[in-house]
Amino acid sequence: MDLEGILAIGGKPGLYKLVAQSRTGVIVESLTEKKRFPVSQAGNVSALKDIAIYTYSEEVPLSDVYQNIAEKEDWGTTINPKKVGAEELKSYMEEVLPEYDRERVYNSDLKKLFNWYNLLHEVGLIKPEEEKSDEEAKADEEE
Numbered sequence: 001m002d003l004e005g006i007l008a009i010g011g012k013p014g015l016y017k018l019v020a021q022s023r024t025g026v027i028v029e030s031l032t033e034k035k036r037f038p039v040s041q042a043g044n045v046s047a048l049k050d051i052a053i054y055t056y057s058e059e060v061p062l063s064d065v066y067q068n069i070a071e072k073e074d075w076g077t078t079i080n081p082k083k084v085g086a087e088e089l090k091s092y093m094e095e096v097l098p099e100y101d102r103e104r105v106y107n108s109d110l111k112k113l114f115n116w117y118n119l120l121h122e123v124g125l126i127k128p129e130e131e132k133s134d135e136e137a138k139a140d141e142e143e
Contacts, residue, residue: 001063001070001126003048006031008116010044015119018047031123048116053109054101066117068096070126077118081111089114 005018007028016028025040039045052059069078072095079092089110093100120126 001067001129003063003066003125006048006120006125008046008048008051008112009039010046015048015116031119031125053097053113054104055097055099056101057099060097060100062113065097065113066120066126069117070128072096075126075128077121078114080118081114 007016007018007026009016009028014033015031017031019027019029019036021027022038025038025043026045027036027038029036048062051062053062053065072078079088081089084092086107089107090102092114093105093110117126
């Protein structure tokens with residue numbers, strides 16, 4: 001699952017796509033509203049590809065967690081964190097990533113994680129990876 005160019009901005013709801021870089025920061029576009037605006041370098045911007053979930057042994061990239069959720073939900077949406085309690089969020093997370101660190105991953109983190117997943121699904125970024133074509137598979141075998 002490719003989260004390249006998808007950003008979360010501190011203090012702003014939703015997710016954004018990186019459009020361009022400027023001298024003073026970046027220009028982003030809302031995934032849902034398609035509105036563009038600049039964000040300064042001082043803004044709290046996080047790339048989803050750089051976010052990981054703590055486990056007891058390592059940090060698991062967000063893309064791997066989303067892959068697990070997508071496979072569990074047969075590439076559909078997941079639970080709505082606004083409609084379930086904290087214990088339900090934790091038990092669902094344990095099904096998706098059994099070794100996640102319950103002390104270091106807070107309820108607010110889980111809510112964001114599931115909200116972002118549903119948003120990415122809504123805009124069509126959560127989908128099964130395309131099967132390699134026969135030509136690509138043969139080219140890989142020849143190498």
